[in-house]
Amino acid sequence: MLYSNEALFVWLYAAAALVLSLVNRHDFKRSPKKAARYKKLPTRYKFGCWFVVLPLFAGTIFMGWLLIPAIIGYALLEAACVRWYRRAELI
Incomplete structure (x- = not known):
């Protein structure tokens, strides 16, 4: 059984995640090139977004200090993705 805080999280x-x-x-849909790049992106980067950064942002409702690691994690993940795109010569 989920408690109210867990259910809210x-x-x-x-x-x-839906948004x-x-x-x-x-x-x-607006940029097919962006879609093609995203499809080629390794799964670990996608999982980093969906299962590390996004939960940190969702957790800020309970612990505001989680916003700091969430922003840092997002920035690091974004930089890693751009670096991978450049190495793969996709941008």
């Missing part, structure tokens, strides 16, 4: 995470998915879908 799960709902926030699910809502954030991110919809934003990605919209961006990929």
Whole structure:
């Protein structure tokens, strides 16, 4: 049984994941090149976004200090993705 805080976290995470998915879908329709790059991106980077950074952002509702590692994690992951894209000569 989920307690109220856990249930709220799960709902926030699910809502954030849904919003991110919809934003990605919209961006990929506008830019097929971006969609092609994302499809070639290794799974570990995608998992880093969906299962590390996104839960940190969702957790900020309970512990505000999680915003700091969430922003740092996002920046590091974004830099790693751009670096991978450049090495793969996709940008």
